[in-house]
Amino acid sequence: MKLGTKHTTLLFLILLVVAAPFFFPSAYYFRIGSLVFVNGLAVTGIVILTGYAGQISLGHAGFVGIGAYACALAPAYLGLHPALAVLLGAALSAIIAYLVGRPILRLKGYYLAVASLGFGILVAMVLTNEREFTKGPDGIEVPDLGIRALVKAAGLDLSNSELWYILSGLCMILGAWLALNLYDSPTGRALRALHGSEVAARTVGVDIARYKLQAFVISAVYASVSGSLIALQNKFVTPEVAGYMHSIELVTMAVLGGAGSVLGAIFGAAILTLLPQALTIFAEYEQIMLGLIMMLVMIYMREGLLPSLARLVRGRGE
Amino acid sequence: MPELMQFILSGVTVGAVYALVALGFTIIYNASDVVNFAQGEFVMLGGMVTVFLHDAGQPLPLAALIAIVAVALTGIILNKLAIEPARKAPVVSLIIITIGASIFIRGVTQNVFDKQLHRFPAFSGDQPIIVFGATILPQSLWVIAGAVLVFTALWLFFTRTLTGKAVLATSNNRLAAQLVGINTNWVMALSFALSAAIGALAGILMTPITMTGYDIGIALALKGFAAAMLGGMGNPKGALVGGLLLGIFEALSAGFISSQYKDAVAFIVILAVLFMMPQGLFGRTFTDRV
Amino acid sequence: MLTVEGLRSRYGRIEVLHGVDLTVHSGEIVTVVGANGAGKTTLLRCLSGVQPVSAGAITFRGEALDRVPAYKRIGRGLAQSPEGRQIFTNLSVEENLRLGAFLFRDERVASDMDDAFAMFPILREKRNLVAGGLSGGQLQMLAIARALMGRPSCLLLDEPSMGLAPILVAQIFDVVRNLKALGVTVLLVEQNAYGALSIADRGYVMETGRIAMEGPAAELIADPKIREAYLGI
Amino acid sequence: DIKIGATLSETGPAGALGDPQAKTLKLLIEEINAAGGINGEKISLVVYDDGGDPNKARTFATRLVEEDEVNAIIGGTTSGTSMAIIPVVEEAEIPFISLAGAIEIIDPVKHWVFKTPHTDRMACAKIFEDMKKRGITKIGMISSTDGFGSSMRKQCLGIVNEYGIEVLADENYGPQDADMTPQLTNIRGKDSVQAILNPGFGQGAAVVTRNVVQLGIKIPLYESHGVASQGYIDLAGPEASEGVRLPGTALLVGDLLSDSDPQKPVVAAYKALFEGATGAPVGTFGGYAHDAVRILADAIKRAGSAEPKAIRDAIETTKGLVGTTGTVTMSPQDHLGFDLSAFKMLEIRKGHWTIVE
Amino acid sequence: MSLLSIEGLGIAFGGLRAVDDVSFSIEKGEIVSVIGPNGAGKTTLFNMISGVYRPKSGRVMLDGTDVTALSPHLLARRGMSRTFQNLQIFQAMTVQENVIAGFHLKESGSLIADLLALPSSRRRARMAAQEALALLDRVGLARAASQEAASLSYGALKRLEIARALALNPKVLLLDEPAAGCNAVETEEIDHLIAEVAKSGVAILLVEHDMKMVMRISNHVVVLDHGVKIAEGDPASVGKNPKVIAAYLGKQAAEDAHADS
Ligand SMILES: Nc1ncnc2c1ncn2[C@@H]1O[C@H](COP(=O)(O)OP(=O)(O)OP(=O)(O)O)[C@@H](O)[C@H]1O
Ligand SMILES: Nc1ncnc2c1ncn2[C@@H]1O[C@H](COP(=O)(O)OP(=O)(O)OP(=O)(O)O)[C@@H](O)[C@H]1O
Numbered sequence A: 001m002k003l004g005t006k007h008t009t010l011l012f013l014i015l016l017v018v019a020a021p022f023f024f025p026s027a028y029y030f031r032i033g034s035l036v037f038v039n040g041l042a043v044t045g046i047v048i049l050t051g052y053a054g055q056i057s058l059g060h061a062g063f064v065g066i067g068a069y070a071c072a073l074a075p076a077y078l079g080l081h082p083a084l085a086v087l088l089g090a091a092l093s094a095i096i097a098y099l100v101g102r103p104i105l106r107l108k109g110y111y112l113a114v115a116s117l118g119f120g121i122l123v124a125m126v127l128t129n130e131r132e133f134t135k136g137p138d139g140i141e142v143p144d145l146g147i148r149a150l151v152k153a154a155g156l157d158l159s160n161s162e163l164w165y166i167l168s169g170l171c172m173i174l175g176a177w178l179a180l181n182l183y184d185s186p187t188g189r190a191l192r193a194l195h196g197s198e199v200a201a202r203t204v205g206v207d208i209a210r211y212k213l214q215a216f217v218i219s220a221v222y223a224s225v226s227g228s229l230i231a232l233q234n235k236f237v238t239p240e241v242a243g244y245m246h247s248i249e250l251v252t253m254a255v256l257g258g259a260g261s262v263l264g265a266i267f268g269a270a271i272l273t274l275l276p277q278a279l280t281i282f283a284e285y286e287q288i289m290l291g292l293i294m295m296l297v298m299i300y301m302r303e304g305l306l307p308s309l310a311r312l313v314r315g316r317g318e
Numbered sequence B: 001m002p003e004l005m006q007f008i009l010s011g012v013t014v015g016a017v018y019a020l021v022a023l024g025f026t027i028i029y030n031a032s033d034v035v036n037f038a039q040g041e042f043v044m045l046g047g048m049v050t051v052f053l054h055d056a057g058q059p060l061p062l063a064a065l066i067a068i069v070a071v072a073l074t075g076i077i078l079n080k081l082a083i084e085p086a087r088k089a090p091v092v093s094l095i096i097i098t099i100g101a102s103i104f105i106r107g108v109t110q111n112v113f114d115k116q117l118h119r120f121p122a123f124s125g126d127q128p129i130i131v132f133g134a135t136i137l138p139q140s141l142w143v144i145a146g147a148v149l150v151f152t153a154l155w156l157f158f159t160r161t162l163t164g165k166a167v168l169a170t171s172n173n174r175l176a177a178q179l180v181g182i183n184t185n186w187v188m189a190l191s192f193a194l195s196a197a198i199g200a201l202a203g204i205l206m207t208p209i210t211m212t213g214y215d216i217g218i219a220l221a222l223k224g225f226a227a228a229m230l231g232g233m234g235n236p237k238g239a240l241v242g243g244l245l246l247g248i249f250e251a252l253s254a255g256f257i258s259s260q261y262k263d264a265v266a267f268i269v270i271l272a273v274l275f276m277m278p279q280g281l282f283g284r285t286f287t288d289r290v
Numbered sequence C: 001m002l003t004v005e006g007l008r009s010r011y012g013r014i015e016v017l018h019g020v021d022l023t024v025h026s027g028e029i030v031t032v033v034g035a036n037g038a039g040k041t042t043l044l045r046c047l048s049g050v051q052p053v054s055a056g057a058i059t060f061r062g063e064a065l066d067r068v069p070a071y072k073r074i075g076r077g078l079a080q081s082p083e084g085r086q087i088f089t090n091l092s093v094e095e096n097l098r099l100g101a102f103l104f105r106d107e108r109v110a111s112d113m114d115d116a117f118a119m120f121p122i123l124r125e126k127r128n129l130v131a132g133g134l135s136g137g138q139l140q141m142l143a144i145a146r147a148l149m150g151r152p153s154c155l156l157l158d159e160p161s162m163g164l165a166p167i168l169v170a171q172i173f174d175v176v177r178n179l180k181a182l183g184v185t186v187l188l189v190e191q192n193a194y195g196a197l198s199i200a201d202r203g204y205v206m207e208t209g210r211i212a213m214e215g216p217a218a219e220l221i222a223d224p225k226i227r228e229a230y231l232g233i
Numbered sequence D: 001d002i003k004i005g006a007t008l009s010e011t012g013p014a015g016a017l018g019d020p021q022a023k024t025l026k027l028l029i030e031e032i033n034a035a036g037g038i039n040g041e042k043i044s045l046v047v048y049d050d051g052g053d054p055n056k057a058r059t060f061a062t063r064l065v066e067e068d069e070v071n072a073i074i075g076g077t078t079s080g081t082s083m084a085i086i087p088v089v090e091e092a093e094i095p096f097i098s099l100a101g102a103i104e105i106i107d108p109v110k111h112w113v114f115k116t117p118h119t120d121r122m123a124c125a126k127i128f129e130d131m132k133k134r135g136i137t138k139i140g141m142i143s144s145t146d147g148f149g150s151s152m153r154k155q156c157l158g159i160v161n162e163y164g165i166e167v168l169a170d171e172n173y174g175p176q177d178a179d180m181t182p183q184l185t186n187i188r189g190k191d192s193v194q195a196i197l198n199p200g201f202g203q204g205a206a207v208v209t210r211n212v213v214q215l216g217i218k219i220p221l222y223e224s225h226g227v228a229s230q231g232y233i234d235l236a237g238p239e240a241s242e243g244v245r246l247p248g249t250a251l252l253v254g255d256l257l258s259d260s261d262p263q264k265p266v267v268a269a270y271k272a273l274f275e276g277a278t279g280a281p282v283g284t285f286g287g288y289a290h291d292a293v294r295i296l297a298d299a300i301k302r303a304g305s306a307e308p309k310a311i312r313d314a315i316e317t318t319k320g321l322v323g324t325t326g327t328v329t330m331s332p333q334d335h336l337g338f339d340l341s342a343f344k345m346l347e348i349r350k351g352h353w354t355i356v357e
Numbered sequence E: 001m002s003l004l005s006i007e008g009l010g011i012a013f014g015g016l017r018a019v020d021d022v023s024f025s026i027e028k029g030e031i032v033s034v035i036g037p038n039g040a041g042k043t044t045l046f047n048m049i050s051g052v053y054r055p056k057s058g059r060v061m062l063d064g065t066d067v068t069a070l071s072p073h074l075l076a077r078r079g080m081s082r083t084f085q086n087l088q089i090f091q092a093m094t095v096q097e098n099v100i101a102g103f104h105l106k107e108s109g110s111l112i113a114d115l116l117a118l119p120s121s122r123r124r125a126r127m128a129a130q131e132a133l134a135l136l137d138r139v140g141l142a143r144a145a146s147q148e149a150a151s152l153s154y155g156a157l158k159r160l161e162i163a164r165a166l167a168l169n170p171k172v173l174l175l176d177e178p179a180a181g182c183n184a185v186e187t188e189e190i191d192h193l194i195a196e197v198a199k200s201g202v203a204i205l206l207v208e209h210d211m212k213m214v215m216r217i218s219n220h221v222v223v224l225d226h227g228v229k230i231a232e233g234d235p236a237s238v239g240k241n242p243k244v245i246a247a248y249l250g251k252q253a254a255e256d257a258h259a260d261s
């Protein structure tokens, strides 16, 4: 599924991030925008794992949780600057993904899904139950990143929402750039090849265990950074970020938008982030509408929103 | 050792609930390779519909029967309106549809019924039965009997009937199934009806023990899913054994290790089993020849 | 018995059949030959209803098939042994055969199965094994046998000789001839054009989605163009 | 117009708490508007459902502030969502009344943040006082692992020593678990345990209550204020809940209050309003929302202005305001406003609430 | 020392000895055909040699080293390459990408370079793309290069597999029924291709039921039946072997084959 070239996708994303604020009626939209970007970042990781390599994970919120709590705990216990905590979280996620991925990536399909689900639940459980350390289900405060003060000193007074809109927008574009680079690279091709046929991939020399692991680790880092961003932005985090609902949400975003392409997945993230906000007008019918829209999109756009729309634009479908 | 016995009885009670949910997964999975994330919603609906009919004055058996039929119809409608139109979609898309359906059903339920928890009386009273110094409620025996019954019926269905084979054939190779004359749409409708009915039955049997409410479905679906994978997806034997084992692991770890981490312990056991048997305990090892 | 008029079909936006006309009379063996990608498989898929038809008409025993869904066509007597075998790999050999006779629940099923086993003894040996473990040629035999289990009055065979040992190729062609003797009509797509034309009554040559030539099989086999382009003689 | 915003957990794991809160808010605001509003101004209410997700709660709080431009925010059904809202209201300088239990919400005092429910610690204290009175010194605890149960568990463990009570067993369960007999068996196994304490609400708490009876455990069972609603008795059944004690508010026992009790008319009015409109029994959690509206209305009236800052200052000087939970008197040092005496120890007898003297 | 030698290879599925104590060897530039009835164990033999199955007994020696049961990707590094009887195509990729994937060992570098799209990574990818195009031309699929692989007809897919296998620049090439689904003329084209590849020094192991092709291009023929080697030798002698005729060729085919050779 190739939708335009790498460069048009990137250009589109950059334009989106830069131009959208001109249409924002209030600062609340900066908050929504930043959520879209943060989710978009996590979902881009899912694209690499699921869209490219064809491996399903229902436990990626576990890595979101690790990234988020790193920002709360590392400053508190290790005295680390929050920015370094982001890196520590990412490194920790990578290491854990490496250790967990080695055994569970031997599993296929739903078996992998259930194993990763177990991993995610495990992380959420530790965050919930180790009260002494994590303060438990009520959540823990996260220190300020300090960038706002820095920017202010430089003469630019940004609100919290505006600042995080910019930061998460930058991170998403960076993430998308890396993922797009990967697609057409030897590694990306190896991942897509093992998705198509493991036996054939092996016989052309792809060490499938290694490549699956690489995809898992990369996507874990994406998830972790997105967790860090959300924690730093909210200045508060609860174990909810690591919950299985969040894992399922991430996969849903990817598939809804079109798991095969970065732009599609980000589109999915945007839709599922914006929908609940838009649907508040339906009050108690919100859930009904949300479920209905998800079904309709998947029924009529079976490869996901974006690929289907693209097909529609290019010409009649099948 | 009455403690151990109590842990096991508790595990079997909970495990039978998981087994019933897992059994509900098997048919739709066997027909389409789709794990139906709305299965928990069928369970929930079974309980809720019965509760409201019962509260409205219907005798319990009649209420239960109506609930099963109603939920089976829901399954058929879900298939007709949401799965069938998307039949050429990749399996992941179908799964997302079932997630959408589960959100939808939950939304409808909270509006049509309410957001409270509910319960109706146990079928045979609440007098505990004492087994080797441990106790079990008569309703648990109902759940266990239900699980065993559904298992037997499914097992016969898939091994002894041509229709059962047609269901397996449909997921295995839809094109070939059509070529030999199987109406795959009908098979799908049947599968959704049966899965939904089994779900409803599960909901009815367990409500006196666990209560029901509009949002109990998700957690049940996940546990049932895990149980089904432990046993080996698609195999009724796997669903039954997987469910019971999962329940017993949880109860034993709650009893002996840590009640805080009992779910974690259960998952670690699942991981260990899958590590040694990547297709679950009774899963088919596919020979995809090259 | 089977007529195809102006048949067009497409994959997505690309049309691959550009108006195919073809007739199969009752009791005939008709063969379609053509290069890779000519559209032979697509044609058969249209006939059995698993491929959407964008224009044209298919009539089978005097009845239009356009509104008949794929699964009902075998009930009308139209069975197919498809390209790529399309076996139920998770089911046993016997279950595959039994499903071939899905529409029937009479005693004849058992005797049909015995006939199938007699035709391909290896299938009897493997009857209780999962079909996914069969060798390529064994799968091909199973696909043909399964199609026969449906008691077709018209059999569509897509490259039945593919992957079969020479001794079996000869046998397959014998089987087709026998079917004819039993009154079964056969539409045969083959790459082994020489073999196919040798047993067929008439033949069609397909080139990029069109019928390029048609005629009695004996004439085609003697045609120098065909000898050069398809028979390699 | 005065605009009040709320983000509550109408659905999700804490839906049983947030749903009556949302209904209460709507009913009370309607009532106030029907009576002419406050200081002649009508009140409009915006309620969002955060599903118990702190991240969503924060987004909705931002939306209330930036988009809806509300004058005050009520909400945060759970401690997690409340904590997530705090940074937003502090940045925007909008008064915020939380409906969640954790003491961290108001301790240390935050300029813009108040709350109406008792703290978990107060519930623990009330229970331990009662145990002490009955001569209970050794107990087993079985807590839910959700935010409510785990937070209360921590508070109880923190103060239990002050009452000379020893916790011999400390078990847990998931909020939607179907059977807690293994944990209860372990508690029973400790011979000298004299009572069981169960911090939790909803499904889990009801299952624990029934399991205690199933196992034939005869020692007293203490539940938390989380189950203080008729719904609990209905779920657990009158037999299983017989003798269960818990700290509750005046709301559940309005009929039993003496006529001179200032809470009696307040509680009766709320009960009539809520039960009349919804058909569901009142419960403690809806009561928290009731009190929040009352406090807010009172403050706006006294301030004579709907300026957020004026409202905040007025809330801080709330004095003797009678709510369903207790009589509230705020101060710059105390953003909760009442003490332990607001709690009543209740016992269930034959399916009905009674007050323990 | 032969380039590839198979020594007493055997495997069983359940009770069935699918391949039983089979030995032979193959030299640089040689074409060895394995023939035999359906289910004789030819594909299974390939699967063992290429590391897809783990043999129960025997050894596979490549260039003098024991490579028995080495993982396929390691065998690929040592110069082994194959096609499949049951097509194994990367369906979601284009035809050209399928072949580029064959260049994996040559084009893959470091993950970091790929993520950052460093010039080194881009250069390698570009090179692979060009070479892939050349290979597609060789199998007659150049025109379909940018199509999705899923849209090719069966015969075209078979040739795509050959192109992908050639991309590895193998020392030993295993072809499992490369001409299945191709007509006589197309088969001859494949013939020429295989002969050409062999001439460049590649050892080719071929399974094929098209006896004309086998007779035309093989240097040596090995015959399996029920997992056991029943005959071996030059094509003409094997074609005349009564055991082979009875088990495999049948009279007619035997005559045809001789008429031809
Ligand atoms: N799924 C598909 N999507 C798109 N195009 C397809 C698809 N399947 C086949 N085609 C195209 O349709 C044309 C006809 O293919 P078809 O399979 O009918 O050929 P064929 O004559 O059976 O060839 P072969 O002898 O190789 O089997 C080819 O050009 C092929 O590329
Ligand atoms: N994975 C497996 N499981 C079970 N049986 C198998 C398996 N692989 C091969 N067999 C059996 O081993 C025997 C040899 O099969 P193989 O595929 O090697 O035959 P072949 O010589 O390639 O035949 P063909 O010419 O038909 O392709 C067959 O009887 C087959 O059923």
Ligand SMILES: [Mg+2]
Residues within 6 Å of the ligand: C040, C041, C042, C083, E153, E154, E155
């Ligand atoms: Mg074809």
Ligand SMILES: [Mg+2]
Residues within 6 Å of the ligand: C135, C136, C137, E042, E043, E044, E085
């Ligand atoms: Mg073979």
